[in-house]
Amino acid sequence: MTPQPLDAARLISELTAEAVRASVGSVGMLVRDVPEPDPGHLLTKLDLVRRDEGVDLRVAYLRSGGERVIADLGLDATYFSHEIERAEGWRNERALAALIVVVAHGDEAKLSSLAEFTIVTSRDLKRILVERAIGEEAGQTEVLGHWWMLLGGDDGIGLGQLIDYYLALSGKTGNDFIKASSREISLLGLLPDLNLFDDPRQASIKARLRINQDLTRRLQMLTPQDRQKITQSILGEKEPDRKERLQSGLDQLHRTRWGGEGMKGLSLQLAEELVKAPKRRPNGTKRPSEKASEAAARALLDDTAAGQLDGVMTELRKAVDQFDETQLRPQSIRIVPPEGGSETIALARPDVINFMKKLLDEGVYGGLVQVAESPDLEDALRRFNSEWHVIARWDRESVLEFLNYFAEIPEGKGLVDRFLAYDRARSGVLPMIGVLATEPLLAAAHPETRAKLSDLIDKYEALIDFSDRLHGTLFEAYGAEVNDALAHLLLTDTTLVQTAGKTYAILSPTHPLYLWHYVRYSQIVSEQQELLGAKDRELVVQAAGHLPNFLTSVYVPPAAVGTGKSLTYLGKLGSLPYFGEQVESSLAEDGVGAVRSVLETQLALEPFSRHGFRLALVNPPNAGAYLSLLANLADDGLLTGAHLTVYRRPRANESADLRIDEDQEDHVAATFHTLAPGRRFTFDVKPLFERDLAPKDAESFHSIVVFDQSSGKLNQVKPATHPLQPLALPQKLRYR
Incomplete structure (x- = not known):
């Protein structure tokens, strides 16, 4: 007999059978709130587990088709039933040591009487599927193993989506499997990402997954006004190739939302271009700009500037009132007064x-x-x-x-x-x-x-x-x-x-x-x-x-x-x-100004370091702010090359979240262009052992910035044993 191809229902049946094996020794297990299995395949699997593997089982299959399949397969009524009452009877038999398995939809009557049974849901089958994938082709490389573990721990990805993804990769090996792993993620409700595994570190892949999820949500929530802005931007694009590419992406996005074709034809890279595109730099002299706080201070000092404050306030209020729940990243708001003058820039946290x-x-x-x-x-x-x-x-x-x-x-x-x-x-x-x-x-x-x-x-x-x-x-x-x-x-x-x-x-x-x-x-x-x-x-x-x-x-x-x-x-x-209650890594960026001052001083003292300045940060609150800082120093002509290394301790967040807005991200990407050969600006994340205050001597840097290293506990200062208490008697230090 030709074996039937593996489909979603048969795969769910095999995952359920594996869950049964793992539950041996329990009073019973209740499988509920999972997608529909193939009843014939599942019951056949469980009968094989009972007969060939010697596991004493009693199975009550309560979902549709149970009675017919049990009869068609000729299963022994001593061990198989389609009635909840039979499961209750098995449970009440004191001498019965068998594992009682109940497969239900989840809304059947009398399920509450099986409260002592182990509950198996989609979450449990998802974990078993991840273990199965890692035991097969996905486990051949550490990168794909980490990828599947990320998918298994992400509550935003359901069992049904993961099954479709697994089946799409089934039968592929080697490079074909790796390529398909990034292209087929549209089945997970994500945008295909051809560069997903370019950086094999787990933190980097996790960050790309988060970016993908955020962008997917944003595309799904586009308003007619958003789509009109995208269309107008594309019409204003001067580069023919880019314009054609963006228009193709917009057409695919329309089909995705209204034609039911899914997101397979719209890649993450193209979607990012659509959302941000096209940001053309103005021709000629760049408009002068200032921070909102500076604009406020000038308005207090100058009546002419005060007259422009009405328009700035109105535009800022309009911008911040339009933020929606899908916007999680900081946003730069640029306000250009209608009568001309400096552009006012405000940074908002939606x-x-x-x-x-x-x-x-x-x-x-x-x-x-x-x-x-x-x-x-x-x-x-x-x-x-x-x-x-x-x-x-x-x-x-x-x-x-x-x-x-x-x-x-x-x-x-x-x-x-x-x-x-x-x-x-x-x-x-x-x-x-x-x-x-x-x-x-x-x-x-x-x-x-x-x-x-x-x-x-x-x-x-x-x-x-x-x-x-x-x-x-x-x-x-x-x-x-x-x-x-x-x-x-x-x-x-x-x-x-x-x-x-x-x-x-x-x-x-x-x-x-x-x-x-x-x-x-x-x-x-x-x-x-x-x-x-x-x-x-x-x-x-x-x-x-x-x-x-x-x-x-x-x-x-x-x-x-x-x-x-x-x-x-x-x-x-x-x-x-x-x-x-505890001192911890701040979410603010209070130290950026101080670090810039230190770097500018060191670059003035050691001008040769500008061609490859090596900076290390130990547990920074926001690595993105310092990437932006180096990019700004490059724009100012103070740097022509730099390498930033971020060190994270075990107790700290393992990733280096870049909490920067879209303009800053474009600016950083233009400086730290990761795909350019012989690039002069690079960025890396490394672990640091708890006992080490800073990187080891073998690793040389021009500057090392160590952020708060306390354990988070507030301690009282011990009383001074002498009248000269340094904390109470500040003094000037003379440098020779």
Whole structure:
């Protein structure tokens, strides 16, 4: 008899039979919520396991076709049935030591009576399929073995997709198998990626998989406006070959979305060109540009520049309000004033803005978010889903429930009035959430919005001052309950995020303590602009992008998470400060300026190093920022070649996530062009043992930058045993 070819149903049957072998010794196993197997093939396999392998089995096949197949195959009714009642009877036989196997659809009646059985679902069969693939051709190379392990651990790829992928590769060997592994990933809901395995490191392949998934989601969510922009860009393309290639990609994208042809004909590389294409550089002189913080400072110093702030604010607000949930990467927003002048550049974090918009609203001041499966805050922001992860919200009703209780005494009514005044002032600021989370100084420099922000800060100060003065009176009247009530005021406009064993606090864009120093800076500069000379004015503009954060910690009251916590300042998410229990690799890029200053100094002292500057970073928070830094130094003529090596410790994220926007990515790619022969700029990621502070002596670098190496624990400084305490007595150092 000619063997039947392996199809999806027969493969599921074989995976299920393998799961049965692995469950020997259990009371029973219930196979449910998996794709439809081939009943004849599965029952034949299980009968062979029972007879030839000596495994004592009892099988109840409850899915469609079970009764007919059992009869057609002539299977012994002692061991095979199509009824749930028969499985219950086997389970109740005390002397029966056989493994009871129940194959069900998942919605059959009486399945709850088999609660003690081991449950086998699609996730388990997916794991077995990965093991099977690695045991075959995929296991011949380490790269493909890692690739299949990544697919097995990715919840976004279902069993059905992985089965189709496995079957498409079936029968291929050697180079044909490797080529098909990258081309057939359209069956996984991904775009074919011909360069998937060019860099064989697991971290690189994992990063390409993430990029592919993000881009696929983005293409699936394209709006008519997005498609119109792509079409207009292609029509404006001057290079015939590129224009033809992009048009072909757009046609394929249309067929993918409406013709049902799938994404097989649209590669990752072409899709990236479509989404970004074509970015033509302007002819002639490049338009001058400045950061949004610099534009804000100039508006405070110059009435002419202040007149342009209206248009910049309007365009920035329009841009940040259009972000959707699929946009996770930072975005550069370029605003060109209609009357000419410098281009204003703002860097936004769409993931942070969308996160805040889900937690803040009229009468809603933040909340508690739990993403237990995330190891850190960055991962939690990527996974966040408001329907699943929001555990509690701080809202107006909860606060007023306590404050109205205190209104029974005359002083308590004043507290309610001040809270409602603060709430009204906050409502006037809420529409600016996106702008405040991106460029708060721009909003503070604008006279109209500064007035609203000042009013919010004043109302908050009045509320907190009155609460402080009233605390003693309330405590005498109500006892310790007053502390729980006033704790709700501390939680206002603070969002708590709990990940795997960690707690973080993020100040909302509308938090008065976050807005205060931007507003105060704007007020002082505006009032004293006539007193500042040309040099002072330039210093004010330079300082605008580096305003200090005076909040070193925040306190989370027990009312939020059961126990009070003091959280230390860790860094910024975009412009928003965030706090945590343990010191860790910051998500901010605060060190880029300092590192640039060091590199410029060293290049001036050792000008020969500009042809091949070797830089090592140990546990940097964001390697992408330093790739961009080297590219900028190359543009400025300070570098003609460089090699960047990023070292990661075992406890750190094994990959080097490049949190850069699309413009920065294009800029870096043009400098670190990986496919060019004899390239002068290179990038590498290497592991570093826990006991090593820095790379070994055998590895030579011009500069090594070591980022925070603490274990994440806060320790008290020991008392000094002598009166000369270096931490207390700063001194000037003389260099000879």
